[in-house]
Amino acid sequence: AQKVTQAQTEISVVEKEDVTLDCVYETRDTTYYLFWYKQPPSGELVFLIRRNSFDEQNEISGRYSWNFQKSTSSFNFTITASQVVDSAVYFCALSEVTGNQFYFGTGTSLTVIP
Amino acid sequence: GAVVSQHPSWVICKSGTSVKIECRSLDFQATTMFWYRQFPKQSLMLMATSNEGSKATYEQGVEKDKFLINHASLTLSTLTVTSAHPEDSSFYICSGGLRGLTDTQYFGPGTRLTVL
DSSP states (O other), X not given: OOSEEOOOSEEEEETTOXXXXXXXXXXXXXXXXXXXXXEOTTOOOEEEEEEETTOOOOEEETTEEEEEEGGGTEEEEEESSOOGGGXXXXXXXXXXXXXXOEEEOOOEEEEEEO | OOOEEEEOSEEEEOTTOOEEEEEEESSSOOSEEEEEEEOTTSOOEEEEEEETTSOOEEOTTOOTXXXXXXXXXXXXXXXXXXXXXXXXXXXXXXXXXXXXXXEEEEEOOOEEEEEO
């Protein structure tokens, strides 16, 4: 079974619109870590955020914000006032303490149209 | 954050040849290194995990005789694709981490392999 599900395969928005990328995860561990990465066309993964399972506070960093809801096992990512440079594939990932690997979602390809 | 480099960044080779990809942790000692493969428009798939000084652990479906992994030092791991075929063409990404710490995995920039 998929441990990380990103149901949105592709999203297109017009510049300056807000967009939310969904991520739902599955784990039996009580301690785990969640991540978001951006992968632009160059291919290099860009780290965006890490959240541990005990910290349910939402986080805002500039135009980016993250909503972590343990009750629904979701870790959604919102980009406010999107820009063309935000166009990329975004991956959500889970890391469990009991293992030693990352589980990546299938990614959401975001296109911001000027 | 910690830096991981990969060399080469891209490589084109003929079918049947072997290709070696290097992964280096530049400013930290990576006791564990991971190798991923990513096909176009797909997610990263873990190929193998290697701990320094020991044999790599391969994921199900990954041929260990075809994808040779060596992790001889705390700063260098290599992936050799032996007798490469066009279906091996992919984007290969390595990452370095510290054993037992699953929240610290630093990714390299990737190597794009094209087998003609």
